[in-house]
Amino acid sequence: MDLGTVFVIGAGPAGLFAARKIATAGYEVVVFNRDIKPGGLAEYGIYPQKFHMKAGLRKQFFKFLEMPNLHYFGNVPVSNNAALSIGELQQWNPSAVVYSVGAQGTKKLGLPGEESKGLYSAKDYVFNYNQLPPFTSMDFSSGRRVAIIGMGNVMVDIARWLLQDMPGKKPEEVMVIARRGPFEVKFDEKEFDHIEMHLDRQALQDELRRVEERIRACDQEISKVSDTSFPWLKKAASRPAEGRLTFRFLTSPCAVKPDAQGRISRLTVIENLLLRKGDTTVSKSTDQTIDLDFDTLIFAIGDVVDPALGLPYEKGSYLTNPDSSDAERAAYEVFDPQTGKVLEGQFVVGWARKASDGLVGKARFDAEQGCTYVLKYLEAAAKKTAPAAAEIAKELARKNRQFVNKDAVKLLARAEEAQAKARNLPAFKFSKNEEMLAAIEKERATAFPGKTPSGKSEAA
Ligand SMILES: Cc1cc2nc3c(=O)[nH]c(=O)nc-3n(C[C@H](O)[C@H](O)[C@H](O)COP(=O)(O)OP(=O)(O)OC[C@H]3O[C@@H](n4cnc5c(N)ncnc54)[C@H](O)[C@@H]3O)c2cc1C
Incomplete structure (x- = not known):
C-alpha cells in the first residue's frame, strides 16, 4: 500500500536516523542533501584521526541507504539561494518534510575588526x-x-x-x-x-x-x-x-x-x-x-542555523511551536509567527532544532524522538501523493542539478577506498566536488560499462 512520501532535508546523523525510522514504518522517504556524501558532521566534523568511529558510522549509514524505499539525492542544497527552494519542494506535495540540515550559520560577536584576515x-x-x-x-x-x-x-x-x-x-x-x-x-x-x-x-x-x-x-x-x-x-x-x-x-x-x-x-x-x-x-x-x-x-563558540534555508527564523534558531500543552511534540513542529500556526507537516530535528547540541548519539535520539511525532502526524493526516523518486530525479536533471544517488555514493566510497589503498593511507577523501563526480563516473564506467551517468535520468 502506498502510504505517502516524506522528504528529509539533510543527511547528517539526524537526517539519516530520521529517514530510517520513517522508511521502516513503510513510507517512501526522499533525502535531499547539500553535500555529495551523506554523513554531515560525522563525515566532515568528527576528527579525521577517529578512523574507527567514522568508518563505523559510515557503514551504518550505508546500510540505511540500502532500504529500497529510501532514496537519496546528494549535491542538492535546499535554500532560498539554491537550485531548490522549500516552495519548490512543497510543489511535489510530500506528506511531511523533516528538516535535519544541522547548524550551518555562523555566530558573529560583532567585534570591531571582525572582517580581518586570519x-x-x-x-x-x-x-x-x-x-x-x-x-x-x-x-x-x-x-x-x-x-x-x-x-x-x-x-x-x-x-x-x-x-x-x-x-x-x-x-x-x-x-x-x-x-x-x-x-x-x-x-x-x-x-x-x-x-x-x-x-x-x-x-x-x-x-x-x-x-x-x-x-x-x-x-x-x-x-x-x-x-x-x-x-x-x-x-x-x-x-x-x-x-x-x-x-x-x-x-x-x-x-x-x-x-x-x-x-x-x-x-x-x-x-x-x-x-x-x-x-x-x-x-x-x-x-x-x-x-x-x-x-x-x-x-569555537557553537553555531546557529542558517536563515537562508527559508524556514521561519529568529535569533539563530528555526521557530518551533510554543504550545505548552504538549511541549515535547511542539518542540519539533515548525511554527509560523505570521499566521500564529504550525506549518503543517513540517518538522525540525537534530542540530537544526537545537544548534551545536551534543554528540551523534544525541542527534540520533532527537531525530528518532521527533519522528515518533512525524509518524503520529502522518497516521492522522489527509493522504497526499508525491511523484516517485524517479520522477523527482528527472525534474532535478531538467533543472540542471547534478545530483548524486545512493548507487553513486557507493561508487564514490569504492573509489576513495581504492585511493587510500594505493597511497597506503588509513583513509582518503577527494577534496573537490568535481573530483568526486569524476571518480564516480570512472568507477561506474568500470563497474557498469554503457550505463547512464549520474544526475541525468536514472532513479535515486
Ligand atoms: C568539530 C566537531 C567534532 C565533533 N566530534 C564528535 C565526536 O567525536 N563524536 C560524536 O559523537 N559527535 C561529534 N560531534 C557532534 C556530531 O557531529 C553532531 O552531533 C551531529 O553530526 C549532528 O547531526 P545533524 O544531522 O543534526 O547535523 P549535521 O551533522 O551538521 O548534518 C547536517 C546535514 O545537512 C546537510 N545540509 C545542510 N544544509 C542543507 C541544505 N540547505 N539543504 C540540504 N542539505 C543541507 C549537510 O550537508 C549535512 O549532511 C562533533 C561536532 C563537531 C562540530
Missing part, C-alpha cells in the same frame, strides 16, 4: 581539515600565535589539529580564551588526553594565580583545579611536545586590530568577573582591557 569560525575550520568542498579550497592559514575562543571539545579538536596533525609549520603557542574560569571547562577528559602533552603546566599555574581572587568570589579554590577540570596538573606531560597550549580565563575578545596586510595582529580582550547565578556561574565584564598578540583567531 579569523575563522570553528565550523568552517573543521570543514577545511575534514575536506568538505568548497572549504577545502579556501585559505585557513595560521601563524605562530593562535587564539581559540571557547573551551569545549571542538576547541580540543582544533588545538589537536594545529599542534599535531596540521601539515606544514605548526604554531608555537595556541591560547584558549574563555569568558569564565577553570572550573567551567566544557571539554571531556578523554578528548583533552590527546593534547595534554602540549599543556604548559607552569603557565596554567600562573594563570590560576592570576584569576585566583576573582574565582574565589564564587567559592572556587584553585587548589581543587587539579582534582576536577585539569587532572593533568598532577602529572608531567606524557611525552615532550613542541607547541605550547595555554589558557587565559575570565577574558572575552572585544576588538581585532589588523596589520598592514589586513591580517589580525592584536586582539583586545576584556577582563571578566565571575558571579554566581543559581547553581551556575556567569561572567561579567569589567572596564579593564589588554592587547594580546595573535596572527590567527578561531571562534
Whole structure:
C-alpha cells in the first residue's frame, strides 16, 4: 500500500536516523542533501584521526541507504539561494518534510575588526581539515600565535589539529580564551588526553594565580583545579611536545586590530568577573582591557542555523511551536509567527532544532524522538501523493542539478577506498566536488560499462 512520501532535508546523523525510522514504518522517504556524501558532521566534523568511529558510522549509514524505499539525492542544497527552494519542494506535495540540515550559520560577536584576515569560525575550520568542498579550497592559514575562543571539545579538536596533525609549520603557542574560569571547562577528559602533552603546566599555574581572587568570589579554590577540570596538573606531560597550549580565563575578545596586510595582529580582550547565578556561574565584564598578540583567531563558540534555508527564523534558531500543552511534540513542529500556526507537516530535528547540541548519539535520539511525532502526524493526516523518486530525479536533471544517488555514493566510497589503498593511507577523501563526480563516473564506467551517468535520468 502506498502510504505517502516524506522528504528529509539533510543527511547528517539526524537526517539519516530520521529517514530510517520513517522508511521502516513503510513510507517512501526522499533525502535531499547539500553535500555529495551523506554523513554531515560525522563525515566532515568528527576528527579525521577517529578512523574507527567514522568508518563505523559510515557503514551504518550505508546500510540505511540500502532500504529500497529510501532514496537519496546528494549535491542538492535546499535554500532560498539554491537550485531548490522549500516552495519548490512543497510543489511535489510530500506528506511531511523533516528538516535535519544541522547548524550551518555562523555566530558573529560583532567585534570591531571582525572582517580581518586570519579569523575563522570553528565550523568552517573543521570543514577545511575534514575536506568538505568548497572549504577545502579556501585559505585557513595560521601563524605562530593562535587564539581559540571557547573551551569545549571542538576547541580540543582544533588545538589537536594545529599542534599535531596540521601539515606544514605548526604554531608555537595556541591560547584558549574563555569568558569564565577553570572550573567551567566544557571539554571531556578523554578528548583533552590527546593534547595534554602540549599543556604548559607552569603557565596554567600562573594563570590560576592570576584569576585566583576573582574565582574565589564564587567559592572556587584553585587548589581543587587539579582534582576536577585539569587532572593533568598532577602529572608531567606524557611525552615532550613542541607547541605550547595555554589558557587565559575570565577574558572575552572585544576588538581585532589588523596589520598592514589586513591580517589580525592584536586582539583586545576584556577582563571578566565571575558571579554566581543559581547553581551556575556567569561572567561579567569589567572596564579593564589588554592587547594580546595573535596572527590567527578561531571562534569555537557553537553555531546557529542558517536563515537562508527559508524556514521561519529568529535569533539563530528555526521557530518551533510554543504550545505548552504538549511541549515535547511542539518542540519539533515548525511554527509560523505570521499566521500564529504550525506549518503543517513540517518538522525540525537534530542540530537544526537545537544548534551545536551534543554528540551523534544525541542527534540520533532527537531525530528518532521527533519522528515518533512525524509518524503520529502522518497516521492522522489527509493522504497526499508525491511523484516517485524517479520522477523527482528527472525534474532535478531538467533543472540542471547534478545530483548524486545512493548507487553513486557507493561508487564514490569504492573509489576513495581504492585511493587510500594505493597511497597506503588509513583513509582518503577527494577534496573537490568535481573530483568526486569524476571518480564516480570512472568507477561506474568500470563497474557498469554503457550505463547512464549520474544526475541525468536514472532513479535515486
Ligand atoms: C568539530 C566537531 C567534532 C565533533 N566530534 C564528535 C565526536 O567525536 N563524536 C560524536 O559523537 N559527535 C561529534 N560531534 C557532534 C556530531 O557531529 C553532531 O552531533 C551531529 O553530526 C549532528 O547531526 P545533524 O544531522 O543534526 O547535523 P549535521 O551533522 O551538521 O548534518 C547536517 C546535514 O545537512 C546537510 N545540509 C545542510 N544544509 C542543507 C541544505 N540547505 N539543504 C540540504 N542539505 C543541507 C549537510 O550537508 C549535512 O549532511 C562533533 C561536532 C563537531 C562540530
